[in-house]
Amino acid sequence: MKARIQNIRSLSATIKHITLAPDAEDSFPAGAAGAFILLEIPGPGRVWKNAYSLVSGAGRRQYEIIVRRVAQSRGGSAWLHDHAEPGQLLEISGPANLFPIARAAQKHLLLSAGIGITPFLSYLPVLQRQNAAFELHHCCKLDEQEVFRPLLPKAPNITLHGSRNSLDLMTLLSAQKLNTHLYVCGPEAFMDVTIAAAKRIGWPDAKIHEESFGGATGGASFIVKLARSAMELHVAEDQTLLEALEDAGLAPPRMCRGGACGVCELPVLGGLPDHHDHYLSAAARAAGKSIMTCVSRAKTPELVLDF
Ligand code: FES
Numbered sequence: 001m002k003a004r005i006q007n008i009r010s011l012s013a014t015i016k017h018i019t020l021a022p023d024a025e026d027s028f029p030a031g032a033a034g035a036f037i038l039l040e041i042p043g044p045g046r047v048w049k050n051a052y053s054l055v056s057g058a059g060r061r062q063y064e065i066i067v068r069r070v071a072q073s074r075g076g077s078a079w080l081h082d083h084a085e086p087g088q089l090l091e092i093s094g095p096a097n098l099f100p101i102a103r104a105a106q107k108h109l110l111l112s113a114g115i116g117i118t119p120f121l122s123y124l125p126v127l128q129r130q131n132a133a134f135e136l137h138h139c140c141k142l143d144e145q146e147v148f149r150p151l152l153p154k155a156p157n158i159t160l161h162g163s164r165n166s167l168d169l170m171t172l173l174s175a176q177k178l179n180t181h182l183y184v185c186g187p188e189a190f191m192d193v194t195i196a197a198a199k200r201i202g203w204p205d206a207k208i209h210e211e212s213f214g215g216a217t218g219g220a221s222f223i224v225k226l227a228r229s230a231m232e233l234h235v236a237e238d239q240t241l242l243e244a245l246e247d248a249g250l251a252p253p254r255m256c257r258g259g260a261c262g263v264c265e266l267p268v269l270g271g272l273p274d275h276h277d278h279y280l281s282a283a284a285r286a287a288g289k290s291i292m293t294c295v296s297r298a299k300t301p302e303l304v305l306d307f
Contacts, residue, residue, distance in 0.1 A: 031095030116186030
């Protein structure tokens with residue numbers, strides 16, 4: 001659907017708050033806490049499709065997102081920072097939600113780093129309205145605390161940490177009662193460390209929820225051979241495998257574009273995948289028999305996919 005950029009506000013040199021309004025309709029579809037939308041971002045000769053969490057709760061008159069300019073941006077976040085202006089029309093998807101609040105939880109432990117705070121901004125009004133037991137720990141650089149602090153309610157159960165090292169993960173995770181659910185969102189390294197720590201002390205998978213915000217950052221180019229389609233494609237340095245498939249006119253499965261939902265998984269027949277997703281288990285990664293095309297690349301010059 002079409003959305004018009006209504007307002008752009010700089011929160012820092014690298015973080016912008018963007019408000020979108022419906023173009024033709026009166027309202028957008030409602031998005032529950034944790035939902036994201038896809039923005040189609042125009043670039044020279046191509047269109048980027050980036051996922052952003054809705055930070056505006058269940059409001060339907062407008063969608064609000066927060067966009068960090070990614071240092072090694074392939075183009076999407078850079079365009080939103082450098083070229084987006086109020087009044088412009090963008091194509092967006094309706095909200096999807098891979099990171100909802102778990103209804104069965106007796107307590108919610110929210111851990112985020114950097115721009116990973118964004119899904120929790122839609123959680124907070126809901127948890128507070130429900131009078132739910134929760135703790136939020138957000139890790140960010142000292143100079144970004146002033147960006148994030150005004151976005152968060154002042155409450156004893158909401159803590160900003162100046163770095164990831166100042167959050168004592170093991171103590172925090174070990175102190176939680178049974179039936180606490182853990183939610184993790186942030187850069188790949190933060191998520192890997194946090195989830196590994198939780199699993200090491202016995203948190204069951206069913207009580208760990210994650211949302212990845214690393215997205216795809218590009219990498220070395222490689223060739224992908226499609227066994228069923230009898231095609232051979234070049235995946236450029238600034239292109240994802242999923243984008244290469246789409247640009248070739250194919251319709252590969254996809255949803256979140258962030259390595260979280262598992263929808264884009266394709267079987268690997270040859271070559272070694274370079275996994276960047278948060279969906280496959282450690283055993284599945286090691287086996288190398290499938291790949292998440294939205295974020296993962298190749299360790300070998302060629303990959304052969306059953307597609
Ligand atoms: S589209 Fe969701 S993991 Fe790739």
